[in-house]
Amino acid sequence: xxxxxxxxxxxxxxxxxxxxxxxxxxxxxxxxxxxxxxxxxxxxxxxxxxxxxxxxxxxxxxxxxxxxxxxxxxxxxxxxxxxxxxxxxxxxxxxxxxxxxxxxxxxxxxxxxxxxxxxxxxxxxxxxxxxxxxxxxxxxxxxxxxxxxxxxxxxxxxxxxxxxxxxxxxxxxxxxxxxxxxxxxxxxxxxxxxxxxxxxxxxxxxxxxxxxxxxxxxxxxxxxxxxxxxxxxxxxxxxxxxxxxxxxxxxxxxxxxxxxxxxxxxxxxxxxxxxxxxxxxxxxxxxxxxxxxxxxxxxxxxxxxxxxxxxxxxxxxxxxxxxxxxxxxxxxxxxxxxxxxxxxxxxxxxxxxxxxxxxxxxxxxxxxxxxxxxxxxxxxxxxxxxxxxx
Numbered sequence: 311x312x313x314x315x316x317x318x319x320x321x322x323x324x325x326x327x328x329x330x331x332x333x334x335x336x337x338x339x340x341x342x343x344x345x346x347x348x349x350x351x352x353x354x355x356x357x358x359x360x361x362x363x364x365x366x367x368x369x370x371x372x373x374x375x376x377x378x379x380x381x382x383x384x385x386x387x388x389x390x391x392x393x394x395x396x397x398x399x400x401x402x403x404x405x406x407x408x409x410x411x412x413x414x415x416x417x418x419x420x421x422x423x424x425x426x427x428x429x430x431x432x433x434x435x436x437x438x439x440x441x442x443x444x445x446x447x448x449x450x451x452x453x454x455x456x457x458x459x460x461x462x463x464x465x466x467x468x469x470x471x472x473x474x475x476x477x478x479x480x481x482x483x484x485x486x487x488x489x490x491x492x493x494x495x496x497x498x499x500x501x502x503x504x505x506x507x508x509x510x511x512x513x514x515x516x517x518x519x520x521x522x523x524x525x526x527x528x529x530x531x532x533x534x535x536x537x538x539x540x541x542x543x544x545x546x547x548x549x550x551x552x553x554x555x556x557x558x559x560x561x562x563x564x565x566x567x568x569x570x571x572x573x574x575x576x577x578x579x580x581x582x583x584x585x586x587x588x589x590x591x592x593x594x595x596x597x598x599x600x601x602x603x604x605x606x607x608x609x610x611x612x613x614x615x616x617x618x619x620x621x622x623x624x625x626x627x628x629x630x631x632x633x634x635x636x637x638x639x640x641x642x643x644x645x646x647x648x649x650x651x652x653x654x655x656x657x658x659x660x661x662x663x664x665x666x667x668x669x670x671x672x673x674x675x676x677x678x679x680x681x682x683x684x685x686x687x688x689x690x691x692x693x694x695x696x697x698x699x700x
Contacts, residue, residue, distance in 0.1 A: 381545025399538025409450020455522025479524025
């Protein structure tokens with residue numbers, strides 16, 4: 311394989327023009343004349359260079375996608391993962407939560423489970439003080455001896471990520487039913503820790519079993535299997551564009567250092583339109599501050615993915631803000647932080663596209679008018695893939 315080289319800016323524009331016509335012809339031919347590629351993808355010069363460098367053969371390109379329920383379901387992320395891994399190599403599943411998760415959470419190709427004794431707390435808007443949620447926006451704690459949390463998927467390298475706290479207990483680790491070691495969740499102050507287990511390439515199950523001598527708090531596990539692309543799906547339902555302010559900054563930075571993503575993707579906005587705390591004046595600088603926290607300019611590229619279209623409204627029939635406002639503020643914040651911007655609603659067909667899809671292409675949407683089916687997410691992922699890796 312040759313090294314990946316992004317086409318020159320002129321070539322990218324030509325390719326995106328073609329994508330705009332092909333994509334929108336599939337969605338709604340009536341909107342073709344009004345669509346320009348710059349409306350749905352803006353990339354400041356050099357903004358994706360770090361990511362493109364990581365796509366070279368023999369390298370592992372890690373993408374961390376933060377988002378809301380779209381990402382929590384692994385809908386758009388699994389589609390993007392499959393497409394990029396087909397072209398650049400399968401680096402594995404990436405980060406998955408360990409412990410009891412919420413019903414909507416999934417990661418395609420990975421099975422997860424936990425004893426009921428594992429109590430999970432996830433990032434919520436009502437959190438009044440920052441909590442050490444870390445990368446996945448959740449933490450699961452067990453205090454009962456014998457409580458097991460497990461994950462099963464393809465890997466040649468497995469990493470467990472947990473929290474050390476004063477008075478923390480120990481847990482035993484088994485891989486495919488055989489003892490593999492233990493983790494110690496105790497320490498003089500709260501901090502993130504991890505341990506790597508190298509295994510033969512193949513499908514494996516990893517079990518973490520609490521000893522019951524103190525609380526054990528798990529953040530998740532990483533399943534990787536060699537060079538290629540890895541897409542971490544880091545979504546929590548009902549979040550808005552500023553929700554990451556409610557996670558502990560130090561914990562998030564510790565997790566980002568562990569994963570060292572080559573591309574950080576910020577994919578929020580769907581819930582902003584019905585969020586009573588929406589702040590028109592403060593939204594852009596607050597988002598920009600979060601983007602600067604998430605990315606390491608010396609290491610990571612940065613991309614903001616705006617919300618797709620939606621039709622569902624609040625029970626009182628109104629929105630607090632319009633999608634036009636949310637997208638404009640996100641686009642401005644991306645520019646302020648030096649990030650690329652992909653307008654998913656414009657790529658979908660613009661304002662009113664969800665209603666059109668529901669009527670003319672119902673196999674691409676769910677009935678709630680907010681989420682897409684796996685086929686629908688794949689259509690958006692196809693355009694996103696060609697935008698970031700032409």
